Amino acid sequence: MECLIGMQFDDFVMVAADQTNARSIMVMKSDQDKFCQLSDKLVMAVSGESGDTTQFAEFIARNIQLYKMRNGYELSPTAAANYTRRQLADYLRSRTPYQVNLLLAGFDEESGKPELYMMDYLASMIKTKYAAHGYGGFFTTALMDCHYRSNMTRQQAYNLMIECVKEVQKRLVINLPNFAVLVIDKEGVSRMDTINPTVIANAA
Amino acid sequence: MSGYDRAITMFSPDGHLFQVEYAQEAVKKGSTAVGVRGNNVVVLGVEKKAVAKLQEDRTVRKICQLDDHVLMAFAGLTADARVLIKQARVECQSHKLTVEDPVTLEYITRYVASLKQRYTQSNGRRPFGISCLITGFDNDKTPRLYQTDPSGTYHEWKANAIGRNAKTVREFLEKNYTPENVATEEQTVKLAIKALLEVVQSGGKNLEVAIMREDSKLSMLEVSEIEKVVAVVEKEKEEEAATKKKESKSESK
Numbered sequence: 222m223e224c225l226i227g228m229q230f231d232d233f234v235m236v237a238a239d240q241t242n243a244r245s246i247m248v249m250k251s252d253q254d255k256f257c258q259l260s261d262k263l264v265m266a267v268s269g270e271s272g273d274t275t276q277f278a279e280f281i282a283r284n285i286q287l288y289k290m291r292n293g294y295e296l297s298p299t300a301a302a303n304y305t306r307r308q309l310a311d312y313l314r315s316r317t318p319y320q321v322n323l324l325l326a327g328f329d330e331e332s333g334k335p336e337l338y339m340m341d342y343l344a345s346m347i348k349t350k351y352a353a354h355g356y357g358g359f360f361t362t363a364l365m366d367c368h369y370r371s372n373m374t375r376q377q378a379y380n381l382m383i384e385c386v387k388e389v390q391k392r393l394v395i396n397l398p399n400f401a402v403l404v405i406d407k408e409g410v411s412r413m414d415t416i417n418p419t420v421i422a423n424a425a
Numbered sequence: 426m427s428g429y430d431r432a433i434t435m436f437s438p439d440g441h442l443f444q445v446e447y448a449q450e451a452v453k454k455g456s457t458a459v460g461v462r463g464n465n466v467v468v469l470g471v472e473k474k475a476v477a478k479l480q481e482d483r484t485v486r487k488i489c490q491l492d493d494h495v496l497m498a499f500a501g502l503t504a505d506a507r508v509l510i511k512q513a514r515v516e517c518q519s520h521k522l523t524v525e526d527p528v529t530l531e532y533i534t535r536y537v538a539s540l541k542q543r544y545t546q547s548n549g550r551r552p553f554g555i556s557c558l559i560t561g562f563d564n565d566k567t568p569r570l571y572q573t574d575p576s577g578t579y580h581e582w583k584a585n586a587i588g589r590n591a592k593t594v595r596e597f598l599e600k601n602y603t604p605e606n607v608a609t610e611e612q613t614v615k616l617a618i619k620a621l622l623e624v625v626q627s628g629g630k631n632l633e634v635a636i637m638r639e640d641s642k643l644s645m646l647e648v649s650e651i652e653k654v655v656a657v658v659e660k661e662k663e664e665e666a667a668t669k670k671k672e673s674k675s676e677s678k
Binding site: 279280283284286287290291293 | 490491492511514515517518519521522
């Protein structure tokens, strides 16, 4: 039901997450933030079992901060992603697995490159140029296959994101009106305009 | 008396816990640390023990960050401090995980103090041989400075010193700490360094100074910056001595 879309470009990563929180037929909230900031240049978008998402995201965030306090420097995106995946894997074969799908987006200061990791609830992980979770992924992955270029500017990337959202809204039976968009680059994390019906109408 | 100082769990006839008092003696052997609470900054200064010729200087860290907004300096047994710091750091994150708020200085000081107290009341374990100066800013931007000692007590201070010659430094601070003297960051740093210089060999290399500001930005002063302040302090001392000499000369005339 939830849709997460992430794209990595030459000098930034863009992640979008829908803002709908629904249970059965009722929409609880349509401006929920599904991002969790793990550190200065690391963001995680989570979807999946309600409750597990917040619990897991906060747990990972606090452990990443603890690492920073203990060692005086922050974990790189690769290290953080592997740590997260390890946690998912450890809990998978326990009585209390986490049912979360996530996208981890970060900027590695040492290599100067942005990175995007996609993990699912079975603790599989890939590092990839673009990825999507949820039913929306079926539609957007094809769009990104067609239009993605690694040297896009932020505005071009945002427009591509709008196209993806438009496709999801056109073809997915569930209504997902709003998508929050974050950009991670060497300056840190910044928020772009939330994609909502007005933005889509203006872009058309 | 000799029978009552072996076990931590035994009171002496006159109500002392000797092991705890001996732990406080261990603290007095540690290198000096001073903390000053200013108007909008908190400053921690420590004496850097001279390192052996072949030893890498940067591995001796006496000022540690417990969380983004909490700083700690200690005096006494370094290995004991490591254990406390480790637990305090986990508690800082754990607190944020459960209540979504960063710890207040009082909370984390109370936590460290409770840890220390636990070790004064259980068998088979000796007390921690360190005193801590825990400082930082609460959520509402008030600066705070707390001190804990091996017995597990803690108090809030405007300025304090621990370790070797702490008494001398504290007396200096009592004479020289006024709200005007710590109104700005520069003044607070100068007061802290001046206090330390009472008991530490002069020179930027022998001091380590950390400043934490309202916005929770931590900065460790470079040796050159410390040297600058030291030079100013020395000059003032010389001028003071010179004017005193003049006064005594004119008096004796």
